[in-house]
Amino acid sequence: DSGVTQTPKHLITATGQRVTLRCSPRSGDLSVYWYQQSLDQGLQFLIQYYNGEERAKGNILERFSAQQFPDLHSELNLSSLELGDSALYFCASSVDRPGGSGELFFGEGSRLTVL
Amino acid sequence: AQSVTQLGSHVSVSEGALVLLRCNYSSSVPPYLFWYVQYPNQGLQLLLKYTSAATLVKGINGFEAEFKKSETSFHLTKPSAHMSDAAEYFCAVTSNTGNQFYFGTGTSLTVIP
Numbered sequence: 001d002s003g004v005t006q007t008p009k010h011l012i013t014a015t016g017q018r019v020t021l022r023c024s025p026r027s028g029d030l031s032v033y034w035y036q037q038s039l040d041q042g043l044q045f046l047i048q049y050y051n052g053e054e055r056a057k058g059n060i061l062e063r064f065s066a067q068q069f070p071d072l073h074s075e076l077n078l079s080s081l082e083l084g085d086s087a088l089y090f091c092a093s094s095v096d097r098p099g100g101s102g103e104l105f106f107g108e109g110s111r112l113t114v115l
Numbered sequence: 116a117q118s119v120t121q122l123g124s125h126v127s128v129s130e131g132a133l134v135l136l137r138c139n140y141s142s143s144v145p146p147y148l149f150w151y152v153q154y155p156n157q158g159l160q161l162l163l164k165y166t167s168a169a170t171l172v173k174g175i176n177g178f179e180a181e182f183k184k185s186e187t188s189f190h191l192t193k194p195s196a197h198m199s200d201a202a203e204y205f206c207a208v209t210s211n212t213g214n215q216f217y218f219g220t221g222t223s224l225t226v227i228p
Contacts, residue, residue: 002158031214042220043205056215090158096214102147102166104207104216106158 003027006091006107014115018079021110025072025093031055032074033094033104034066038087049074050096078112086114117141117208121219129227134178134193136222138206141187145208148189150180153203153221162204165189176200201226 003026013019025032034046036059045058049068060066063081068074078085088111092104122137140148148165163174170182176199180191189206206219 002160004158033216043218045216045218048215050214092159094214102209102213103149103161103164104159106151106160108158 002105004107010111012113017081021076023074023091029093031094031096033092034076035090036087081114117217119219121222125223127225128196131195134196136191138189140208146213147209149207150191151205196226198226
């Protein structure tokens with residue numbers, strides 16, 4: 001158990017719909033990262049938040065957005081869903097401060113299927 | 116920005132044989148290097164990490180990796196493969212600030228009985 005919790009584990013929805021994926025980081029971790037994993041694209045970095053603020057942005061579509069709340073949990077919002085958005089979405093957290101161990105701890109992922 | 120190259124998207128070894136998974140990073144020395152493993156339908160788990168304390172890093176499940184600055188490599192090895200080692204393996208590096216992570220495209224390891 002990494003200590004990172006993601007919900008829901010599985011989600012099936014239709015094209016054009018909107019979904020929200022939730023992530024609770026490990027206790028004490030200030031950084032949250034979102035990744036998308038699909039068969040053809042591999043593991044793609046989407047976005048990172050640190051203590052409530054966006055820190056880095058990767059290959060995140062404009063239809064996608066994220067935020068990190070004061071209690072440090074994060075949500076990834078996916079809208080106007082397309083078939084190609086079907087993927088496994090991972091959240092990871094890290095300590096990300098001086099003296100921290102530096103590694104990412106991954107949740108078990110949310111598998112999104114768009115029909 | 117840092118980058119990571121994993122040579123060989125698929126590697127097959129016989130049970131009991133040496134496992135060698137290759138990883139090369141871009142030229143500037145990153146603060147941290149990692150190997151992660153992903154079993155089917157699971158998240159990524161840390162196998163080992165390099166933090167400049169020692170060039171040979173030992174991880175879980177008998178895996179180890181050696182940091183070679185001259186070759187910009189961080190290859191993962193295990194002397195004797197076990198069936199349970201079948202999984203996807205990812206090499207990753209951090210940015211110079213240590214707060215951004217760059218993953219390789221992964222290597223799928225198959226262990227043949």
